[in-house]
Structure formats: structure tokens, C-alpha cells
Amino acid sequence: MTDTNRVTRRSFTALAAGAGMAMAQRREQPAPDPFDAPIEFARKDVAAKARPFAMTQVRLLPGSMFYDAQEWNRGYMSRLAADRLLYNFRANAGLPTGSSQGFPGGGDNWERHADGTGGTELRGHFTGHFLSASANLWASRGDQDAKAKGDEMVAELAKCQQKLGGGYLSAFPTSLFDRLDRLSGAPMPPRTPGAPPPVEQTLPWAPFYTVHKIMAGMFDMYQYAGNKQALDVLTGMAEWADRWSGSKTEEHMQQILNTEYGGMAETLYNLAAATNDDKWAKAGDRFTKKRFVNPLALRRDQLTGLHVNTHVPQVIAAARRYEISGDTRFHDVADFFYWTVTTGRTYVTGGTSNGELWRRPPRQLAAELKTSVDAAECCCSYNMLKLTRHLYSWNPNPRYFDYFERTLVNHRIGTIHPKTGWTQYYVSYTPGAWKTFCNEDQNFWCCTGTGVEEYSKLNDSIYWHDEDGLYVNLFVPSELDWAEKGLKVRQEGDFPRAQSTVLTITAAKPQAMALRLRVPVWAAGSTVKVNGKALDAEAEPGSYLAIHRTWKTGDRVEMTLPMRLSVEAMPDDAGMQAFLYGPMVLAGDLGNEGLADELTYGQKGPALNERPGVASVPAIEIPTFHAGGADPAAWIKPGDAPLTFHTTGQKKDVKLLPFNSLFDRRYSVYWTVG
């Protein structure tokens, strides 16, 4: 994890004093940092201002890109046998592994079987994600097979936990945690040049990160699939984590937290909330990395140099901590982090990170992109969407869903491969790049894990509610069953391929409430009709259009969502531009020269530069454009097929199409435009 190159508040003060700056001469004591005071947990729930519907109350309707993505992922998950997902756990517990061979060894397989090669130090993580995804599929789709497989895995993992003893459950032994304890904060021993350091002198990869995935999987199987045994297994794991972390001094625990630990605190807070036992929240508090949260609580962006996906889960944990305690320090951490990442560190698709890090100060994205071809890790978008849900529930501002929609439509829908359900790791924005994917059973990266979770809960945030009524935040064809009110809402259309959506109401008895339609920031000129009659109200982009009435069966709301071409320039380079149509980012089709399956599948990112053991593609000419006017519609014209466009009047014209529909082609998203 790259936490170096950072100047803490205190060391900055020391530097300033050393330089003889005026502030040093005032001899002021620096104010204490927000988290210098002890963190003491006291349960006090903060009332949400808006709540999402349970996934069991919303179903996607066939025929949309969201439904297709759900089905591709469901197919992929159904092909992975429980025995294979359990193999390394059983091997670690010394239980028979049955007829399964686990997953193939070698290559870049994070879940390879632990015989012979020894396995990776992250083994078991995907099984945790798979449990979460199985619970999601049950809740979102009523998928009996997914639930049965999830239940079977919980029961078998419980046997592994029983055999291992002490509540511990993992596919690797506790010796990884011993190394984490011994080597965190310890001086690095001298190294022999040219030789890798011995394992016992190396910090483990990320043992708490991995254990968190399993704990979260158990929590989700309990929460979404009603599996009580999963809560027992989780409680045992939490007991183990509580004992382990409680035996360390706070200073040493802070050193331990320099190794990636996922959302340990989030799951412990969730457990505290679900069981009304503060003990788990107090254990969760030990996973607060103070030097990360202190500047955020002071609304300072000191994120440069940090590993992105290590830290977004820590912010989700902070959000959850605020919700169950009202401690505003945690609120401020989440609120500021979200603001600085989404306004200053996010590309046009909603993705963030570059080579897994933030390498430049905020709003230097053009410079940032030049440092690596491996931009926008998919896990980061998964976690940012999760964080958005928390912030929106505190303050239901439709602008949160402008970001959510942008990320969902471009970076999530566009990164699962049709038919196979294989998913991406990095999404590259280097001109001439192409989308790369995992393969069936030889990768199981972090993003494969968050991928199976994401595409099994695409119904999650379409509709929200409060005491006044309903929010419609996403235009995803779906049906809401608001059983408490005897109300059903069916949303049809083919957004974003169609520029409208239609809502039809079924009400057991007439229901007075507000129906609030999000008017996207890009949808200027949107109109709304109720039962065929145009509303005499302006649908202001970036707001809600609220319709207060007594709703009855057969009521029909039609909303137009007019799309137009728009341009988004890099904040640090006005000539580096991307184009959108409505919420959809457009990519230029640059052909498929040099693309072969081995460059696409089993690759985390495109081999545009030399990569060890990977062939690289021929360089191709990347067209540059001169804009034929401030409005891109002046020189980017519709193509023959729906949602296709082409440039005009350029030295070399290019076909443009939605980034989310482009596969197995080389592309550019950003262009040099004069």
C-alpha cells in the first residue's frame, strides 16, 4: 500500500517551524485533530431521510441492459460449483476436500488451489463475495438455486470454523495474522539484493481484507437470505476478531491498519446494529485508521498517493458508524471524501483510481491518466456506489443520483462481458485501449468478487421512499411492490436506449402521496404527462419533479428524457475532451488491430505498453479533432444505427457509440480537440 510521500499535520507544523515561517513564531499549539480524542461508542441511531426499498420488493423487467447484465452474471455464478469454492477452506481446516480439485494453479489466479503452489495469501476472498452475491440474487430475483448453494456453503464453512476452533474462519492459517502482528511497524530487515525476502520477513498480503469478505458474505446471507446459521458463523468470527484486535495496544493497531483491511469496521457496525450489541461496534472502532480519517474530518484532501480501494471501504465504515452513533466526525469524513473524489478525482465514466492509486492532486486528471494505462479499478466504482447510497439516505438530493447513474450506466453496465458474465478489473482511458476481462476460473480478482455482487443487486436503488411518498431515482425497467401501501409501480421503457420512461400504478385502494421523479442534470426540456395530460410544471434538470395526488389503479405517468450531445473537458487540460449522449459516455471505435483473445481475457488491463510475458499490440494512429463549434452537435452527427454517431470534417473521421456497448474493439474515450 502506498502511504508514503505524505506530510502529516504535525510534521507539516514541524517543517514550517524549521523553515522559520511566521506561523511558527506565534508559538501556537496546533489544534488537536478530530480523532485525537478517544473514540467511544454510544448507540444513537440517526433517522434516515430516505430509505431504499428491500431488494425483495423490486424486480427488473426483461429486455433492458440492466436485466441482461443481471442474467449474464447469474449464469456465471451458476457455473461455479460450491465444492470448488469451498476447497481451500476445507484444505485449511484439514477436512476432506471431496472430489473437487478447487481452481487451477498457476497464472494470476487469486483462488488457485492451495496444494503444491501453496495458494495465494488472498485465498477465500472470492468465496466471501460469492456468499454476498448469492444472498443478493435470492433477494433481487428470488433465485432458489442461488439460495440453496449459499445455504450449503454456509453449512460447510461452519464445519470448517468448528474444526479450526476459536471462531476463526479462513482459507489460510492464522500464521498470516501472526506475521501481520509481528511485522507491522517493525524495521525492515536487511535484504539480499536480487533475492526475494523470505516469507516470514514479509508482511502478508491483506488477511483482514480477506476475512472481511467472508464476514460480509455471512452477514448478507443472514440479512438478505434469512440464514440464521450465517449469523452464528459471523458472530464466531467477530469474537475472534474482537479478541485479536483487543489484545493490541492502540499504537500497534494503528500500525497494523497500514495493511489493507477492507470493510472490517463496516461489518462489525452492521453486526452491532443487527444484534443491538455495542460490543461489536467497539471492536469495529479499533479499525479506524486515524491518519487517514483526521484530514478528511477537517475537509482536507490528503488522498494523493493512497491506494484507492483500500480506503473507500473505510469511508463506508465511517458512514455506517455515523448512522448508528450520530458522531459527526464520521459524518464529515464520509461527506468530504465523497465530495472530493466525485468532483476532483473521477473520470467521465464515474470511475476513479489509476494503477490503483490517486497519483496526482485533485483536478489533475489529464496528468493523472498519463501515468498509467490501468485506470478506474472496478472495485472502486462498486464501493463508491455503495457510499453514495449512505449519503443519499441522509440527504435525498437528486444530484447524488446523477453521479450514481453516470457510474452505473458507463462503468458498471459497460464492464461485464455479454453472455459469459466475465468482468473487468481496470478500465483504461488511454487512447487505443480495449476492455479486458477475467476468465472463467483462472483469475478471481478483487473486481471479480465485487462484480458478482454488483450485478446481482441492480434493482437496489431504483426506488426510495419517505413518509411523504416515493422517489424514482433510476430509469431502470422494473416493478416495485410496495406491499405496506398496497401499491405497485411498473416502470417500462428501454432507457438509456430510449429517451423516455413510463410508470403505471396499481393501487389496492386510492393512495395519496408524492411521486418524485428525478430530472437528470443532462435532461433539459424533460416533460411529464399524467394520464395523457401534460403537467403544468417545469422539470428543472438536477431536481425532483414532485407530483402530489391520490393515485389509483391505471394511473400512468410518462416522462421524456431528452438526450443531447455534450462535452466534458479535463479540469487540467481544456483540449482533452470526452463526449456524452445523455448520461452515456461515447467511445470512438478504433478497430481491432492486433487484438487477440489472450490480450483480452485473463488480463487486468490492456497491454499497450510492454508487460512481462504479454504480447503488446501495434501502435495505431489516434485521430485528433478540431471542434466545428462549441456545441458538439455541430460536427458530431447521428449515424445509421441507433445511438451511433460519427465525427464530420476531420482529417480522419471516427464512429462513436456508447462506451457501455463496445466490446472487443480498440477505442478512445478522451480526445485531443483543438
Ligand SMILES: [Zn+2]
Ligand atoms: Zn478490484
